[in-house]
Amino acid sequence: MNLTPQQAMRATVAVPGVPRDEDGPVFREPWEARAFAMALALHEAGVFTWKEWAETLGAQIKRAQADGDPDTGETYYQHWLATLETLVAAKGVATSDLLHRYRDAWDHAAERTPHGAPIELTPRDFGR
């Protein structure tokens, strides 16, 4: 499965608010690009349409604004990430329990990894 700049470009057109320039999306940090690319991959796999995505993301941003998010663009990908989590749960790809388990496992992996070694997830990081 390949992800192409054309797909990325279409996503920036289909989803309102994606920070972009004339060539496509722009990111402030690597995790933002990964979160963007994951949404692209799920869309390509047919998990959701961009219309569904935009609606869920829009609702997420609205909720955040109601909670006092300044909405200066810096938090855009935070909302994007929350949307990913919402939609994978809603579509039965991964429950929020599973997301939490993996989040905790990564936390454990980071904690047991001595400096100088890359952080990798292993079975022993689970089930604590």
Added chain:
Amino acid sequence: MSDHDHNRHGHHHHHGHDHSELSETELRVRALESILTEKGYVDPAALDVLIDLYEKKIGPRNGVRVVAKAWSDPAYRERLIKNATAAIAELDYSGRQGEHMVVVENTPEQHNMVVCTLCSCYPHPVLGLPPVWYKSAPYRSRAVADPRGVLKDFGVTLPETTKIRVWDSTAEVRYLVLPMRPEGTEGWSEEQLAELVTRDSMIGTGLPKQPSEIA
């Protein structure tokens, strides 16, 4: 020979305090990616390819300006070395709060190279997104054990008399290498100099271009 500078990480024997935890956001992103990969929705290699396309664009243009200015303005160079965070902020490239920048200057005696052995800390405000190799396990482990060998892989051979110092980034301290200004550039403007600055030269895995290369 090389020095592995752990700086604020402390020393080898008290990892308990100095592992740099992943941020909450990074944990969630990694959790998603692991699950989606296991379930076959996502191919990490395909993610890397896409991200690679964008990395150059966000790219190191801010860092390029910092280096070119330091080359052409001795007073700025001095401020940059003394307090990189403030000197970089002068050019309006402020990082996120709490991100402390340190500039390490290459000299004939010492070449500097930057790595993040634990994760992939990188000075985003000045260098954009890190290249894929920067985040790869082989680079992260080999940069420390065999920096001269890594440089050779990048096509850089330094005189044996030049010491190589490896700087290990952390969540708190990010390093930017100030490469040596190439010879034969006397009287060049800042804009001309900027064309010689490459991303890799600011990570320390490369050298700036020579004037002949852009002629």
